[in-house]
Amino acid sequence: MNADVIVIGAGIVGAACADALSERGLRVAVIEQDIPGGGATAAGMGHLVVMDDNAAELALSAYSLSLWKDLVGDRPQRHEYSGCGTIWIAADEEEMQAAMEKAQNLAGHGLLCEMLTPAALYAREPQLRAGLAGGLLVRGDGLVYPPKTTRILLDRAMRRGAVTRRATVTAIEDNCVMLNDGSRHLAQHIVLAAGARSSALLPALPIEPKKGHLAITDRYPGFVKHQLVELGYIKSAHAPSGDSVAFNLQPRPTGQILIGSSRQFDTIDPAVEPAMLQRMLRHAARFTPRLTELNIVRTWTGFRAATPDGLPLIGPCDARRGLWLATGHEGLGITTSLATAQLLAAQIQNETTRIPFAPYLPGRFHD
Amino acid sequence: MTDLSITLHIDARSISVEPGVTVAAAIALAGGGVTRLSVHGHPRAPLCGMGVCQECRVTIDGRAHQLSCQTLCANGMHVLTASEGAA
Ligand SMILES: Cc1cc2nc3c(=O)[nH]c(=O)nc-3n(C[C@H](O)[C@H](O)[C@H](O)COP(=O)(O)OP(=O)(O)OC[C@H]3O[C@@H](n4cnc5c(N)ncnc54)[C@H](O)[C@@H]3O)c2cc1C
Ligand code: FES
Numbered sequence: 001m002n003a004d005v006i007v008i009g010a011g012i013v014g015a016a017c018a019d020a021l022s023e024r025g026l027r028v029a030v031i032e033q034d035i036p037g038g039g040a041t042a043a044g045m046g047h048l049v050v051m052d053d054n055a056a057e058l059a060l061s062a063y064s065l066s067l068w069k070d071l072v073g074d075r076p077q078r079h080e081y082s083g084c085g086t087i088w089i090a091a092d093e094e095e096m097q098a099a100m101e102k103a104q105n106l107a108g109h110g111l112l113c114e115m116l117t118p119a120a121l122y123a124r125e126p127q128l129r130a131g132l133a134g135g136l137l138v139r140g141d142g143l144v145y146p147p148k149t150t151r152i153l154l155d156r157a158m159r160r161g162a163v164t165r166r167a168t169v170t171a172i173e174d175n176c177v178m179l180n181d182g183s184r185h186l187a188q189h190i191v192l193a194a195g196a197r198s199s200a201l202l203p204a205l206p207i208e209p210k211k212g213h214l215a216i217t218d219r220y221p222g223f224v225k226h227q228l229v230e231l232g233y234i235k236s237a238h239a240p241s242g243d244s245v246a247f248n249l250q251p252r253p254t255g256q257i258l259i260g261s262s263r264q265f266d267t268i269d270p271a272v273e274p275a276m277l278q279r280m281l282r283h284a285a286r287f288t289p290r291l292t293e294l295n296i297v298r299t300w301t302g303f304r305a306a307t308p309d310g311l312p313l314i315g316p317c318d319a320r321r322g323l324w325l326a327t328g329h330e331g332l333g334i335t336t337s338l339a340t341a342q343l344l345a346a347q348i349q350n351e352t353t354r355i356p357f358a359p360y361l362p363g364r365f366h367d
Numbered sequence: 368m369t370d371l372s373i374t375l376h377i378d379a380r381s382i383s384v385e386p387g388v389t390v391a392a393a394i395a396l397a398g399g400g401v402t403r404l405s406v407h408g409h410p411r412a413p414l415c416g417m418g419v420c421q422e423c424r425v426t427i428d429g430r431a432h433q434l435s436c437q438t439l440c441a442n443g444m445h446v447l448t449a450s451e452g453a454a
Binding site for chain 1: 430432
């Protein structure tokens with residue numbers, strides 16, 4: 001491996017980094033222990049969504065969505081892309097107020113959104129239960145099939161000379177990685193993009209696995225037309241501890257319905273837990289009652305790499321010389337992968353960045 | 368003497384069958400082969416006959432994705448196969 005940069009992990013974040021770095025002329029080697037795109041990237045929903053819990057999250061996700069638009073371009077089917085948009089569902093007046101604030105916030109970033117009265121909401125999504133207060137439609141959001149995009153990014157990097165190697169990194173040293181066959185490989189830069197397993201290589205990293213369950217139905221084309229998310233999601237998804245479920249329904253381009261989502265701390269067992277699944281599905285059926293008539297064909301789990309403040313770690317890490325982090329993307333790593341890669345590659349190359357990169361620097365957790 | 372006491376509708380056709388006949392068999396008797404279409408629009412037909420392959424799915428009385436090989440015909444039943452655009 002004769003590389004300027006070694007990227008550890010070929011999830012969507014590692015693949016995007018390989019793409020961005022090779023585009024800048026660097027020789028890139030990617031080390032992946034399993035299948036590219038097979039980790040959290042294969043487990044996620046693939047929702048491309050602007051999130052605005054804080055200014056830094058909004059800046060990163062909005063920037064990334066503009067990069068997605070360029071990447072998907074005029075060949076959306078390669079990524080199984082759908083520009084379905086998101087409807088944030090308000091159950092009551094309090095959530096309607098939150099939707100209004102969200103709309104103002106997003107509009108301030110030039111994002112197209114529209115408040116929906118109950119009548120407008122039911123006209124768009126007749127499967128929703130009666131009695132909801134309304135919603136917010138965010139038009140620019142969409143969805144992809146993340147393993148496909150991962151493959152596309154990796155192939156693009158390989159056409160520029162990047163190489164991939166199937167091996168497990170067992171240790172990171174100064175400007176060096178050690179593999180499970182005992183070999184050592186030097187490079188000026190090491191990029192750690194190992195998702196939730198990053199802390200296995202650097203135990204001091206502030207990353208915790210957050211387990212999630214998903215279920216997918218058979219094909220029921222037109223059952224819902226937008227990605228539907230409850231505004232209550234924000235309250236439940238960011239609870240610092242405890243198990244939670246939130247209503248999150250996605251219309252796949254195949255006509256299947258992807259049902260999310262759950263969050264659990266303190267477990268690394270990937271088994272599907274019937275009790276958690278039941279809780280998640282019951283909650284979903286409260287929003288779309290006829291969901292109970294649909295056949296579920298598959299259920300699975302995945303692990304999000306959660307940081308204490310919910311923002312990813314993008315930038316240099318002083319634990320080792322030459323080490324850079326691109327991890328900790330929690331539930332938003334598909335969306336923010338492309339912007340992450342641009343911010344990281346620009347820092348490595350000392351270029352200016354389109355948005356400030358300071359909020360994502362790993363150093364924020366040291367004082 | 369055969370007892371063709373059950374009459375059901377398969378797409379636009381009506382067919383009478385004996386009690387105990389499955390919907391998959393009735394579709395075959397009615398001259399249809401195709402039960403469903405794949406994501407890319409390819410026709411599919413019953414394969415295993417025992418509830419495993421999922422290829423025999425049809426819409427029965429408005430409910431999509433019912434296994435025709437595991438469902439017995441009933442009087443007045445409405446069956447939609449892929450020839451009527453059921454997925
Ligand atoms: C249930 C669920 C739903 C989600 N929904 C969404 C969503 O709708 N939208 C969104 O934007 N995000 C979503 N996410 C989050 C998103 O999936 C992740 O943030 C993203 O996939 C992280 O990508 P990654 O490349 O960092 O990690 P991963 O995809 O996990 O990739 C890391 C790779 O590193 C490899 N690796 C690890 N350790 C080593 C080692 N020592 N040596 C070699 N290789 C190694 C792994 O095998 C893996 O392939 C969801 C996540 C979950 C779990
Ligand atoms: S024919 Fe195989 S499931 Fe019915």
